Amino acid sequence: MGEGRQAPNWVLISLMLAAGAAWLTLDVVSVAPNRIVPGTPHVALGILGGVPAILLVLPMLAVTLLAWHPTRKGLWLSLASVTGVLTLLPLWLAAATAMLVDPDLPQARVGLGSAIWVLLFLLLLALIELRTRLGLSRPMGWLLLIPMLLAWWLSLVLWLEPLALQREYQARSDQFADALLTHLTLVGAAVGASLILASLLALAMRRHPGVRRMGFAALNFLQTIPSLALFGLLLAPLAWLASRFEGLASIGVSGIGWAPAFLALLGYSLLPMVRNIHVALEEVDPAVIESAHGMGMSRRQVFIQVRLPLALPVVLEGVRITTVQAIGLTAVAALIGAGGLGTFIFQGLGQAAMDMVLLGALPIIALALMADALIGFLSERLRPGGLE
Amino acid sequence: MIELFDVTKRFGHETAVDSISLRVEKGELCALVGTSGCGKSTTLRMINRLIEHDGGEVHLDGQPVRSFDEVALRRRIGYVIQSTGLFPHWTVARNIGLVPRLLKWPKARIRQRVEELMQLLGLPVTEFADKYPRQLSGGQAQRVGVARALAADPDILLMDEPFGALDPITRKTLQHEMGEIQARLHKTIVFVTHDMDEALALADRLVVMHQGRIVQQGKPIELLHDPVNPFVESLLGGMDRGLKEAALIQVSERMLPLGPRLLASERIAYGATLSQALSVMLWHGVDRLTVVDEEDIPIGELSLRRLLGANAA
Numbered sequence: 229m230g231e232g233r234q235a236p237n238w239v240l241i242s243l244m245l246a247a248g249a250a251w252l253t254l255d256v257v258s259v260a261p262n263r264i265v266p267g268t269p270h271v272a273l274g275i276l277g278g279v280p281a282i283l284l285v286l287p288m289l290a291v292t293l294l295a296w297h298p299t300r301k302g303l304w305l306s307l308a309s310v311t312g313v314l315t316l317l318p319l320w321l322a323a324a325t326a327m328l329v330d331p332d333l334p335q336a337r338v339g340l341g342s343a344i345w346v347l348l349f350l351l352l353l354a355l356i357e358l359r360t361r362l363g364l365s366r367p368m369g370w371l372l373l374i375p376m377l378l379a380w381w382l383s384l385v386l387w388l389e390p391l392a393l394q395r396e397y398q399a400r401s402d403q404f405a406d407a408l409l410t411h412l413t414l415v416g417a418a419v420g421a422s423l424i425l426a427s428l429l430a431l432a433m434r435r436h437p438g439v440r441r442m443g444f445a446a447l448n449f450l451q452t453i454p455s456l457a458l459f460g461l462l463l464a465p466l467a468w469l470a471s472r473f474e475g476l477a478s479i480g481v482s483g484i485g486w487a488p489a490f491l492a493l494l495g496y497s498l499l500p501m502v503r504n505i506h507v508a509l510e511e512v513d514p515a516v517i518e519s520a521h522g523m524g525m526s527r528r529q530v531f532i533q534v535r536l537p538l539a540l541p542v543v544l545e546g547v548r549i550t551t552v553q554a555i556g557l558t559a560v561a562a563l564i565g566a567g568g569l570g571t572f573i574f575q576g577l578g579q580a581a582m583d584m585v586l587l588g589a590l591p592i593i594a595l596a597l598m599a600d601a602l603i604g605f606l607s608e609r610l611r612p613g614g615l616e
Numbered sequence: 617m618i619e620l621f622d623v624t625k626r627f628g629h630e631t632a633v634d635s636i637s638l639r640v641e642k643g644e645l646c647a648l649v650g651t652s653g654c655g656k657s658t659t660l661r662m663i664n665r666l667i668e669h670d671g672g673e674v675h676l677d678g679q680p681v682r683s684f685d686e687v688a689l690r691r692r693i694g695y696v697i698q699s700t701g702l703f704p705h706w707t708v709a710r711n712i713g714l715v716p717r718l719l720k721w722p723k724a725r726i727r728q729r730v731e732e733l734m735q736l737l738g739l740p741v742t743e744f745a746d747k748y749p750r751q752l753s754g755g756q757a758q759r760v761g762v763a764r765a766l767a768a769d770p771d772i773l774l775m776d777e778p779f780g781a782l783d784p785i786t787r788k789t790l791q792h793e794m795g796e797i798q799a800r801l802h803k804t805i806v807f808v809t810h811d812m813d814e815a816l817a818l819a820d821r822l823v824v825m826h827q828g829r830i831v832q833q834g835k836p837i838e839l840l841h842d843p844v845n846p847f848v849e850s851l852l853g854g855m856d857r858g859l860k861e862a863a864l865i866q867v868s869e870r871m872l873p874l875g876p877r878l879l880a881s882e883r884i885a886y887g888a889t890l891s892q893a894l895s896v897m898l899w900h901g902v903d904r905l906t907v908v909d910e911e912d913i914p915i916g917e918l919s920l921r922r923l924l925g926a927n928a929a
Contacts, residue, residue, distance in 0.1 A: 519701025522666055522774075523714050523764070524691030537705050 239357050240295035240306065244288045247350040251285060255341030257321070259328045262335040263395075263581065269341060275324045284320060287313050291354070298361070307358045307372070314351050314376040317344070322387035329390045337392040339583060366605060392583035393590075396572075404572075408591065411568035414486065414561065415554045418493035423547060425494070426501035433506055440506075447499040458495065459564045462488035489566035493557055497550045504546025508539035537610075544607035551599045559592055617642050617677055618663060618772065618804060624671035625658055632658045634828035635672065640821065642771070643802040647809060647819035649851065655828040656808045660774050663806060664693045676772070691715055694765030694773040694803075698780045700757045702749040708734075708760050709745040715768040733763040736797065755786035762794070766801075773805045779814065791817055812853060816840075816860055824848050836864060862891035862923075870923055871907045871916035879914055880904040886915060890923055897923075 251272055258267030272281035287309035294302035321344070329336045359369040388394055397404060433440040453461070466488050512535050520530045562570030572588030575581075618640040625633040633655040640646040648656040661667040662674055665686045674681045681689060702711050709730050716726045734741050737759040749757055758778060765773055778794075779787045791814055798805065798818070809815050815822055816836045823833040824847075832844045840861045843849035853860045868886040884893050884905045893905055903920040 513699075513701075513704075515697060515699040515701040516703060518666065519695065519697055520703070522664060522690060522695035522697070522701070524687050524689070524693075524718055525714075526687050529718070534703060538703075 234298045237295040237298045237357075237361070240298075240354060241292050243350050243354045243357070244292040244295070247347055247354070248285050248288045248292075250343050250346040250350070251288075252281070254343035254346060256343040257324060257328065257341050258339045260337055260339065260392075261330075261333050263337065267337075267339050270324075270328065272343060276320075276327060280320055280323065284313060284316060300362070303358060303362050307355075307362065310351055310354050310358065311372055311375055314348075314355075315379045317347065317376075318380045318383035318388070321391075322383045325388060325390055336390055337395050337583075338388075338390050339392045366601065366608070370601060393586055396581070396584045396587045400572075404587070407567060407569050407571050407588075410486075410566070411555075411558050411570075411592075411595070414489060414493060414558050414566065414568060415551065418490055418497055418554050418558075419547065419551050421490075422494050422497035422501050422550060426498055426505055426546075429498070429502050430505035430509065433502070434509060443502065447502060450495050451499045458492045459488055459561070462491055463564070466491075484565040486566050488564055489558070489561035493554050493561070496557060497554055500549045500553065501546050504549070505539070505543050508542030508546070509535060511542070512538045541607045541610045544603055544610065548600060548603035548607065551603060552596045555592060555596045555599060559588070617675075618806065619675040619678075620659070620662075620672065621675070622672035623659070623662060623669050623674055625655070625662060625667060626670050631828055633662070633669075636825075636828075636830045637672075638823060638830065638833070640804055640806060642804050644820045645798055645803075645805040645807060645818055646821045646823060647807045647815035648823050648825060649809060649812060649815045650825035650831075651851075652810065654825040656825050657776055659825070660776055660806055660808050663772075664690050664695060664774055666690075691718055691768060692770050692772070694768075694770045696758075696761050696765045696773070696775040696778045698777040700749070700761040702757055702760055702764070704749050707746050707748060708739070708752070711749070711760055712763045712767055714764055715770075719768055721768075729767060730763075733766055736766075737763045738793070739763070753786075754782050755790060758782060758790060762797075766803075771804055773803045775805060775807045777809055778807075780809065780811070787811075787814070794818060812851065813860070813863070816864055824851060837861065840864075859891045859894075862894060863889045865890045867893050867907055867918055870925075871918045872922060873916050874914060875917065877917075880906045880917060882906065883908050883912070883914075884918065885910070893918055893923055 253271065255269035256272045256275065258269045260267035272278070272284075275281065291306040291309050294306050321338075321340075325338050329338060355372060356369070359372065364372075384391070384394055389398075429439075429443055433443055450458075463484065516534060516538070517530060520534045525533065558566075558568045559570035559573055562568050562574055569588045569592050573585050576584030576586075576588065618638075620636055620638040622635045622637055623633060624631065624635050636655075636659065638646075638659075648659060650656050658667055662669045663676075663681065665681055676684070676689075703714075706714075709727075712730045712733055713726045716729055721729070730745070731741050734744060739756065739759055744752075744756070744760075749760070752760065758781075762778065765775075779790050782790065795818055807815070807818065819836055821833060822836045822839050824831045824839065826847055832839060832848050839848065840852055840857050843852055849857070866886070867884055867888045867890060870890065871886065880902065882896055882900050882902055882905050884896055884907055886907050886909055896905060897903060897920060905918045906914050907916040907918055909915050
């Protein structure tokens, strides 16, 4: 490599070519007069005379060319281009919707086609690649999404009323807020309770090797039971408990509903949580612990001032994994009447209304990503010795 | 003063330390040497009770260590280990101030003491106080380790292969500085090492251990001259013992005042060792060197005969 010339960035090139091809060939939207009838698919070139669609391809081509001889300046330009496409996409969609949807049909709806999903997926991958190449921090990466999110929000509020997803949302916005709250409460309660329980368990395991063997065996076994089976297994004992003790029944414990969901989530959260806390506490450099004792710190001081702070980032990793896992699992909890965003997924599946499924699935994905980013950021901040 | 009377330590069926007796006088630097697994580190840790002894008694200034609260005992004893054991989540200044903080010294006094020690160990305060251990080189980290051990001004210092993980040049520098610090502070030091040159250079008393027992102890020069058995002899360098001894003697001890003869062309610093002087003679094929002071001014001469210990010039 002479004169600082870099080899072509094949990742970006293939991502961009694939994105361009998908955009030009796959269905972008489908338009249906109402919820029941299947929609008519449209490709991007067939809408708005095809010119705006071509215009949207140009930045992608530019990125491909720039990736041939990557330079730092080129990477920044590429970043601007990709962010630009992501931001223009909802605006293009708004224009297309205005053109395709007959204002006389109040039930008419626009479904997002495969081109949109593929494009979003590939462009976000490209964004991650660019962020890594430019050495931007994680929070910076999230800031890059702001223009795109603003454009989507603006379009949804102002112009994208006929979007099927939006229609589904508007039909049940109260229900949505309820489901979101239930979902978050269940996840929060399960993760919080498992953090407390797992801490106690991990401490007991450090004291007694017997507890450690038994504990891990039991938790491993628990983890292998399929989630739906575990919900089912809890049904009978909880129903029995509720019938025996009126107090329990009065706070809402029964064979279905939040109680079995909470217990199952707690059960699944325990293993990763206990394992991480245990490993975190055990893997603190023994030399550091020895010198702490050697300097004359008491056991309690060693634990609180040295072992715990050094273990914290790894403990938080456990919280992160557990939270992300619980957000996904809570979707299944809808099946036993615990509510949450899973309700929309299963109702949607029942009614063959894919947009309703998306109304449940998309926020779950978003929540998982947000939890992952937030806790990951926190754990990075708590790394010993501050940031690099 | 540290005394060990018939001290024994067993791990399961293995006897790690077998009935050893040892006395380290106040202000003395005692080096424990021997092959790995000979029980030298275990012996060290029984002094600050990181390991409890099974038999015999360990005394500190005439009192059994078991009579002290173990935490209070350790705060009176500085402790330095090979891997430094610095707390990675604390800054250099906070690491050094650990024991004073445990002893609840007032804040201002801790800060003052930390700065004092950083100066003593050659760590500029403005540059290093707020750094974290991972930002330090191996040598800097070990300086912080030594400063931390000295922080509460303990009478006793236990050092477990403190310079073992450093590169040869850094190790030499730190050994030299350690010698100077000890000459100023006169701590009672027990120093574990498997580097014989380090032990010979620093120790007032050398203790050779083998399989949990003390094989021989005494002044370094005594052991060099009269090793009790082939093991001690080989540990001390075998045929290289002559050079090891020469490394303990400074040129200034053997040089003669400048005579009427012409100055020899090759020079040697008066603080250099006889082994270095011999090396210079071998290299240049000469039998006479001009001895110079720090400013490179001739102050005497050293002949091969004098170097070998003969009285005449």
